[in-house]
Amino acid sequence: MLTQEERAFHPWPWEEEVISAAEYRRSLQSLKRFLEEAEVSQLHSVEDVSAVASLVGHDVYAVAVANGQKFEKKMAEPEPGASEPLGRIEREYVFTQGIDDREVVVTASNGQTVISERRRVRFGFHGYYHELLRVRLPSDRDIAIGEKPIGNEQSIYAIDLRETNIREYHPAKEPKNADIQQGFTRVLKDALRDIVAGLL
Numbered sequence: 260m261l262t263q264e265e266r267a268f269h270p271w272p273w274e275e276e277v278i279s280a281a282e283y284r285r286s287l288q289s290l291k292r293f294l295e296e297a298e299v300s301q302l303h304s305v306e307d308v309s310a311v312a313s314l315v316g317h318d319v320y321a322v323a324v325a326n327g328q329k330f331e332k333k334m335a336e337p338e339p340g341a342s343e344p345l346g347r348i349e350r351e352y353v354f355t356q357g358i359d360d361r362e363v364v365v366t367a368s369n370g371q372t373v374i375s376e377r378r379r380v381r382f383g384f385h386g387y388y389h390e391l392l393r394v395r396l397p398s399d400r401d402i403a404i405g406e407k408p409i410g411n412e413q414s415i416y417a418i419d420l421r422e423t424n425i426r427e428y429h430p431a432k433e434p435k436n437a438d439i440q441q442g443f444t445r446v447l448k449d450a451l452r453d454i455v456a457g458l459l
Contacts, residue, residue, distance in 0.1 A: 278325045286318035290455045293318075299444045305434035308443060309397075312415055312430075315447065316372045316396030320352075322458065323367035327354030356457045362388070363453050371414065372398045374450040393418045394443075394450045417446035 278286075293315055302308050330351045351368035366373045373395045377388040394417045419426040419442075428443035 278321045282321055283325045286321040287455065287458055289318045290315065290322070290451055294448055294451055294455060297444070297448065299441045299448070302440045302444050303435075303437040304440060305430045308430045308440045309415065311444065312396045312447070313399055315451070316398040319365055319372045319374065319396065319451070319454070320367040320398035322454065323352040323354040323365045323372065326458070327352035327365065327367065356454060358453050358457065361391070361453070363450070365454065367398065370397060370399055372396045374447075374454070376450055376453070389420075391419075391421050392446055392450055393420075394447050396447070415443075417443045417450075419446050 293311070297311065302311065330353065332349045332351065349369060351366060354365040354367075356363045356365075360379045362377055362379070364375045364377070366375075373393065375390055375393045377390045379386050380389050395413070395415060397414050415430055417428040419428075426442065428439050428446060430440050430443050433439045
């Protein structure tokens with residue numbers, strides 16, 4: 260039985276976004292199951308990948324909201340007929356997990372989740388982070404059931420910088436190219452491994 264705190268649901272955009280303990284546990288288990296059971300070779304089209312990506316994106320979004328640091332930006336939007344622009348608050352959640360000389364940063368905001376893995380390169384007392392891979396996912400589960408379209412090619416992509424050749428995978432740009440769909444899913448699984456291992 261869930262406690263009152265775990266049942267909290269805040270549907271209004273000006274209220275705090277809350278992930279219940281039950282949803283958090285379910286999200287972690289779903290990510291673990293994706294890593295263990297998802298067969299990359301079975302994904303052939305953008306429909307296959309978008310369904311998987313939106314479910315995974317939602318689960319990663321939940322992890323970022325539950326564990327991350329919240330940043331709020333006040334946005335002003337012009338409204339026709341209004342003398343002053345309407346203000347709205349955009350929330351961004353950033354979750355960072357360090358693993359040896361690498362770190363994984365998850366940024367969740369505005370229906371999108373971005374996972375970035377980077378390695379620290381040291382020069383004496385100084386250093387910088389070199390990005391190894393980046394994955395952008397939609398975090399709306401309605402995409403998985405066909406209620407919403409995937410969006411444009413910038414709403415779902417993966418960039419792999421781990422080798423000398425930069426490889427980019429844009430599933431929405433080449434919807435029937437199985438190599439792109441499977442390459443995207445491989446990079447996504449690689450990006451998730453350290454996050455899930457560190458949280459379970």
